[in-house]
Amino acid sequence: MIKMKTKKNILTILPAVTLVLIGLFTVYIILSSYFYAKPEEPEREISSADTIQVVQSVSSEAVSSEDNTSPSGLDEAFSELILVNAQNPLPEDYAVPELAEIPAQYLNGELTQISKDVLPFLLAMIEAASRDGVNLLVRSPYRSYDTQTMLFNNQVQKEINKGYSRQQAEINAATVVARPGTSEHQTGLAVDINSTASTFENTAEFQWMQEHCAEYGFIMRYPENKTEITGIIYEPWHYRFVGINTAKEISSLGICLEEYFSIKGE
Numbered sequence: 001m002i003k004m005k006t007k008k009n010i011l012t013i014l015p016a017v018t019l020v021l022i023g024l025f026t027v028y029i030i031l032s033s034y035f036y037a038k039p040e041e042p043e044r045e046i047s048s049a050d051t052i053q054v055v056q057s058v059s060s061e062a063v064s065s066e067d068n069t070s071p072s073g074l075d076e077a078f079s080e081l082i083l084v085n086a087q088n089p090l091p092e093d094y095a096v097p098e099l100a101e102i103p104a105q106y107l108n109g110e111l112t113q114i115s116k117d118v119l120p121f122l123l124a125m126i127e128a129a130s131r132d133g134v135n136l137l138v139r140s141p142y143r144s145y146d147t148q149t150m151l152f153n154n155q156v157q158k159e160i161n162k163g164y165s166r167q168q169a170e171i172n173a174a175t176v177v178a179r180p181g182t183s184e185h186q187t188g189l190a191v192d193i194n195s196t197a198s199t200f201e202n203t204a205e206f207q208w209m210q211e212h213c214a215e216y217g218f219i220m221r222y223p224e225n226k227t228e229i230t231g232i233i234y235e236p237w238h239y240r241f242v243g244i245n246t247a248k249e250i251s252s253l254g255i256c257l258e259e260y261f262s263i264k265g266e
């Protein structure tokens with residue numbers, strides 16, 4: 001009896017079990033067709049174009065912010081500014097900044113590095129200019145103490161060749177090439193754009209920089225009407241990264257970095 005009863009129960013349950021199994025199988029078919037129907041992302045090699053794309057999206061986000069809060073973590077890092085000039089030389093033990101390579105297509109000279117933190121802003125600026133049909137090239141970014149010494153000595157020699165005494169030659173040279181330890185190029189925060197000729201100010205590139213460089217955190221460091229304060233000749237090609245908020249503030253006030261420091265120091 002027990003045997004029979006069990007057999008009978010199995011026979012009763014069998015159709016139900018079959019239905020459940022069919023149901024489960026159907027669900028499986030539906031789900032698997034859903035997942036496998038999606039095309040797979042093709043493998044992509046990471047190229048420099050991709051890097052620039054990323055940089056652009058980061059920076060355009062930073063640039064679009066118009067308020068006075070720091071628009072990005074990168075900008076925040078520059079809330080502590082450095083003033084480097086003849087009166088404020090870099091300390092002898094000044095550590096070489098963390099540097100990054102500027103892509104070769106944006107270079108117009110032998111020097112290739114800039115502060116790692118500034119690079120995304122620089123690239124975003126160059127790309128934005130390029131979209132406006134303006135071709136910005138970096139002529140001189142980071143310079144080591146030794147490179148700066150060599151450039152200064154070359155300039156001193158030029159002055160000596162003009163007939164000046166060594167002492168006067170050094171004084172003259174210092175208005176054109178910063179003495180070693182007093183150049184912003186040694187911080188990795190400054191770039192010369194396109195050319196180091198005064199005719200640069202007649203170019204579309206200069207005009208574009210006048211209108212847009214602050215949006216990317218740069219200021220023209222040695223304006224024509226501030227040479228007595230900066231102690232450096234008018235350099236329409238030399239730009240210094242100070243962070244977006246500071247750059248906008250300095251450019252809207254029409255002051256130079258020395259003046260900015262004296263205002264902030266009050």
Ligand SMILES: [Zn+2]
Nearest residue numbers: 190191192238
């Ligand atoms: Zn320069």
